[in-house]
Amino acid sequence: MSTVDTRTAPRGRDRVARVVLYAILLTGLLVVVGPFLWMLLSSVKPEAEIRQATWLPRTWTLENYRDLFDRLDFPTFFVNSAIVALLVTAGNLAFCSLLGYALAKLAFPGRRAIFLLVLGTLMVPGMVTFVPQFVLVSNLGLTNTYAGLVLPFLAGPFGVFLMRQYLMSIPDDLIEAARVDGAGEWRIFLRIVLPLCRPALATLGILTFLASWNNFLWPLVVATTEDKYTLPVALALYSVGQNRIDFGLLLAGAVVVVVPALVVFLVLQRSFLRGIATTGLK
Amino acid sequence: MRRHRRYAAVLAIATVLVAGCGRDTDGGQDEARSVAAGKAKGEITVWAMGTEGEKLSDFAKAFTAENPDAKVTVTAVPWDAAHQKIASAIAAKQTPDVSMLGTTWMGEFAKTGALDPTPTDLIRKDDFFPGAWATGVVGGTAYAVPWYVETRLIFYRKDLAQAAGITSPPKTWEELTAMARALKEKAGAESGLYLQPGGTGSWQSFLPFAWSNGAELTKDNKFTLDSAQMSEALQYYGSFFKEKLSTTTDLGVQGSLEQSFVTGKTGAFISGPWHIGLLSEQGGAGFTEKFGVVRMPTRKSSTSFIGGSNLAVFKDGHNRDGAWKFIEWLSRPEVQVRWYRTVTSLPAVQKSWDDPSLAGDPFLSEFGEQLKSAKAPPPITTWEQVASAVDAEIERVAKAGADSAAATKAMQERASSIGTGT
């Protein structure tokens, strides 16, 4: 599976390095999974036990999950979330790789200006554009529609920046060679650039999917009836009250949201470590 | 139509770009219009938060049974960002017919001109707790109807207090301090009386002391936060921290208040009716026997904070008459009692409190008594911002031992520079 591990070093030193590395990584792993583990364990505790903030449940219960699924129209919210996140991810992969490639490898007038404009927008805090964006979307008649949920996120500056930076680190030779062979620009993009970009596309896919999947405020405001709510919005409905927080529901909800995100992460991560061998970058 | 809207959007932004136009200084007084007689008709869209949003849809079936031509469509909105959602909806003129609103949002949302004045011939002021009704009155006009209420009392460990030699609940400031001291020194509590040491919302714990001491927040639309009564109340509040009768750790933000009360680390604290349920859930069997609630101790009066939620009708909605009829129905004493039994939020209509399920409950009857005189901050548009200045000064007194007179002076300065938003 690994094709890049061609670095070789004297064997003895290797063994020491390996032991040290394992020790560090395992310690790191412990530190890192703690809260996640607590989240999992607490989601199967009764409310009172969660508040005591212990680790292992004294009473195991699926009550929180049952509560969650009983009170929420789960399939609807799940499907809404999936539709929105998949569309947003697909859009970003397509549009950002196109523009990212153009910015990194094609010389054309306006290139620098576009890059600065897009990068600048990435730096504007989201809070400040929220209301104007919503007024715009609602004036376009898109409140409570999938289009309203998806369109504003379909082309994100983050993805352009990521794709451009990644492509800049890829040598020009392959593209030039294809150009000399007389391949058209679209053909070069589809046949050479995209396969080369697999690691970056997988990364962008993971990050975009996750951001969209977890997005709370926008879907909450754009969806005006519950049948258009996404999962995070629905999960917030009953766990956070005016004066009290139901930790059991909150944590069970957090676990439920995280599972699809982790699946996407695992699938896409696997795909990119195989990427290089097949493209013949070596 | 679509085309039109698109142009409107571009036009709006373009206009903003070039416009230097000022706003009308006068908001234009609204006149409450009457509601046509007869049954409600058509679809009534309602936004409600949390449990209210979850249960209202089913609950409203009794209303549609009485009004067969009406349909109530409820959207449940998470509390978390409800304010943002409603503000955005007002901006885009995409409001429902009716929405539940937090009592402290009233000044702001009424001022936008989005709310329809309450038809007081249909819904009568005198039916409600006066403090609750007042939260919806902005510039002399009522814009909302109280739906449910809450107020703040002192929760204390009866068993520990008794063990510490306190036999009757505290009725004055001196007695409250004495109880806190006894709970700490004789019953081993770390905090004899836990008070929120500043931070978001601490004004809700502090103001009851100020009001009970005769302080007023505004007079003739000007702030009076630096009055002697205010400063004395803040000094009293601060004394619990100075004498280490309350921790300076915010137990609320940690979510550990209930557990520390159950284990006896905290002997008493100030909170609202939701804590009855929370404590009986978390304290386990028999814990309800171990604690009691008592009204705010009397200084010049015993005056607590009143909160809860209101119902308001939007001008940009499509079914004004139906909306008000639905609210009128929700305000009937018997419906309020049924609603209390459905979601356990306390009725805003005074008459409902005659019901044995409320009057006969030892905890709730205490709340009911306090509600009669409980107060809310004035419904000014800038309240949340002023409140955060108050919170900041409470924190300085609690954590940094700042002088209370200097702190109330700072509150007054900050509040005056923020203004009342009129």
Added chain:
Amino acid sequence: MSRRALTGWAFAAPFMTLFAVFLALPVLASLVMSLTDLRSTDLRNPLAVNFVGVDNFVRLLSDELFLRSMVNTLVFVVVGVPLTTVFGLAAANALNSGLIRLRGLFRVGFYLPVVTSIVAIAVVWRLVLDPQSGLVNSLLGVVGVTGPDWLGSTSTALPALVVIAAWRNFGFLMVIFLAGLQTIPAELYEAATIDGAGRWAQFRHVTLPALRPTLLFGAVVTGIGYLQFFEEPLVMTRGGPLSSTLSVSYHVYNQFGFGNYGYAAAASYVLFVAVVALSVLQFRLLGERD
């Protein structure tokens, strides 16, 4: 128009169309907003506000809380960005070194904080940092040091949040760096090995230069994120104690909450300028003249 220009624009067009409508337009509107005294009470009638020019910006300069939040945010960025980048780079490099099995496990593990609910994170970190019973102070106690009340003291709350943020975000950078590492041709390492370069020398002379664009991306994106840091103080400290963890974004969030839209927009654009300045600096440092 030349063929080259045409191709470039054709590739850019789909993105730029969506971008112009759904991002550029609202940004423009918000920029205008920052020059007005728009409040939430004007939302229904936003054209009737007063144009106040740079008044909002002038007022910000005398807003004590804003200045305080600027300092806090600056500290957060200056310490947090390098810390997170180093952790992320170290993790990516270790997992890519070929010395380690179970890489999939570690990758997922290090990524978990990114996807863990912030509420769970807050609870567990509070347990760990508890002044009496927390793990950190217990360990300090073993070596005879009395640990402080990490989140309750004005001098340690911000550093504690920096560490938590680095802990939470390095997995994100690791993912990005791992992708970047895939672009480095293996023969570069082979050549370096033949030249007798050790692991450290390989890292310095092969990995780092080749990773530069990705590194720049990671640092800029982290800088943008950290200049807008907000969630950690919101759930851990609510900006306290005594405003010692109040960030600019938190302040802006409060101002929006108070309904001061024009003022909050102005504060946002001050933040924007800071982000731009930091990014320019990073572009300079990491070698791209752009």
